[in-house]
Amino acid sequence: MTATEQRIEKLRTEALSAVSDAATTSELEDIRIRFLGRAAELSEIKKSIGSLSPDERKEVGKSSNLASREIENALSEKKNDLASSERESKLRKEAVDVTLPGVPFQRGNLHPTQRIIDDVVDFFVGMGYGVAEGPEVETDYNNFTALNFPEGHPARSEHDTFFLDEGLVMRTHTSPVQVRTMLENEPPVYVVCPGRTYRNDSDPTHTPMFNQIEALVVDRGISLADLKGTLNAMARHVFGEDAKVRLRPSFFPFTEPSVEMDVSWGDGWLELGGAGMVDPNVLEEVGYDTEEYTGFAFGFGPDRMAMVKYGVHDLRMFFEGDLRFLRQF
Ligand code: DAH
Numbered sequence: 146m147t148a149t150e151q152r153i154e155k156l157r158t159e160a161l162s163a164v165s166d167a168a169t170t171s172e173l174e175d176i177r178i179r180f181l182g183r184a185a186e187l188s189e190i191k192k193s194i195g196s197l198s199p200d201e202r203k204e205v206g207k208s209s210n211l212a213s214r215e216i217e218n219a220l221s222e223k224k225n226d227l228a229s230s231e232r233e234s235k236l237r238k239e240a241v242d243v244t245l246p247g248v249p250f251q252r253g254n255l256h257p258t259q260r261i262i263d264d265v266v267d268f269f270v271g272m273g274y275g276v277a278e279g280p281e282v283e284t285d286y287n288n289f290t291a292l293n294f295p296e297g298h299p300a301r302s303e304h305d306t307f308f309l310d311e312g313l314v315m316r317t318h319t320s321p322v323q324v325r326t327m328l329e330n331e332p333p334v335y336v337v338c339p340g341r342t343y344r345n346d347s348d349p350t351h352t353p354m355f356n357q358i359e360a361l362v363v364d365r366g367i368s369l370a371d372l373k374g375t376l377n378a379m380a381r382h383v384f385g386e387d388a389k390v391r392l393r394p395s396f397f398p399f400t401e402p403s404v405e406m407d408v409s410w411g412d413g414w415l416e417l418g419g420a421g422m423v424d425p426n427v428l429e430e431v432g433y434d435t436e437e438y439t440g441f442a443f444g445f446g447p448d449r450m451a452m453v454k455y456g457v458h459d460l461r462m463f464f465e466g467d468l469r470f471l472r473q474f
Contacts, residue, residue, distance in 0.1 A: 149190060149197075149205050156180065156187050157212040164219045170227045177220055181213060257455050257474045258356055258463055261383065261447040262339045265358055268382045269337040274360070277336040279322040281343070285312045287321035292399040293426045300398050305345040307353075315343035319359035319444055320399060323423075326361060327431040332438045333364040339447070349459045356447050363423065363433065363440035369402070372420055372441035380408045383450070395419060399427045400442060415453050418445025 146154075160180040167173045180187060191209050194202055255263070266276060279287075294301050304317040322338035338359040347353055362371070373392060380388040391414065392404040400421025407414035420443030425435040448460055455474060457463070462470050 147201060147204070149201070150208055153187065153190060153205070153208050153212050157215060160212075160216045161219055164216070164223050167223060167227070170224055170231065173220055173224050173227065180216055181220075187213060187216075254472070254474060256463070256471065257451040257457070258448050260474070261451045261454065262356065262358060264383055265379065265447065266337055266339055268379055269360065272335075272378075274335045274337045277322050277326045277338045278340055279316070279319070279325045279338070281316055281341055282309060282313055283316035283321045285314055287324045288314050288316050288318070291324040291427065291430050292320055293424050293430070294398045298398065300396075307343050307345055316340075317344050318342050319357040320442070322359055323361045323399075323427075323442060324431060327363070327428075327433065332433055332440075333362075334440070335362050335364075336360065347461070349461065350449070350452075352448075352460050352464055354464065355460070357418075357444050358447055359442065359444040361423070361440065361442045363428070363438050365438060367422075367439045367441055369422060369441070372422070372443065375441075376406055376417075376420070376443065384408060384410065384454075390417070392420070395421075397421055399424050401425075406443065406445070410453060415449075417450070418443060420444070 160176065163176045163180075164173065167176060179185060182188065187209060190205065191213075194206050194209075197205060270276065288306075289301055290296075306317050307315040309315065319338050319340045319342060322336075322340065326334060326336050326338070338361070340357060340359075341354055342357045343354055344351070345353060360375075362375075369392075373390065376390040376392075377388075380390045387409070389409045391407050391409075393407065395403045395405040397403040397419050400419070401424045403419065403421035406417045406420050408417050409415075420441065423440035423442050428435050428438060428440065448463055451457070451463070452460060
């Protein structure tokens, strides 16, 4: 055996034992480069074959080719082994234990007032009304003046208004949305306006922030009978087939005549809110032709409705955010 052949034999054993010791596929790649790469000793030997004597050329050519083939085979066999055990350990590490208990899912529910609001709004949308909203910070003009509250009129002070700077107020009712709607639309108008309202008042049946739902209809030939029919239909929808509405005389600056409306509840009556025929002064203020159009409007508190429907005695509990209370609905 020539010195070159001995060298080849040594490289072959070294390579095979390195392959068998390799623990990862990336180590195998290093081994391949070290023993079979372009700069590897075995490759150098192959390159020098041309300069050997014919006898030597044959022997060295044969044994160097055999050695490389053997190393290649060992590499690819080992590579398969490692790849499949690497895949297996990765799968094991990423396994999901489907028997573990899940994270408990907290299911929310709608606030009692919101249920009433959704129910009432759905009813009016079903009758073809639009839904209108306005800002909670409102101009004194939209909240009072355009609704026929004269400057210094006692009805203004009855509202316990939160006054802000520069002629702005926290709106005391949703009626200013009537004004905004009429300024932006020509009649006929059919809208329902839910929203938050504010008054400086707090006791078991009053909170500084409360909700109102307003409705406004302006069209040709609208009468008080249309108002009553609409209210009765709404009462049946919210309180059941036997519910009825009764009207009592009242006063609001923006309606003439004005009424309080009550809905039958158990053996008695529940005060719902105010209503009336839109005062011609209000229609004129927004540029509507009062010879051609009349309208009705009403506004009531869905919080009060929720108190009655769900038997809650203190309105303030609706706004305290106590989950023990809210989860009961
Ligand atoms: N805005 C009135 C209030 O908050 C309620 C009301 C009364 C609304 C009569 C109306 C109405 O639309 O016609 O006290």
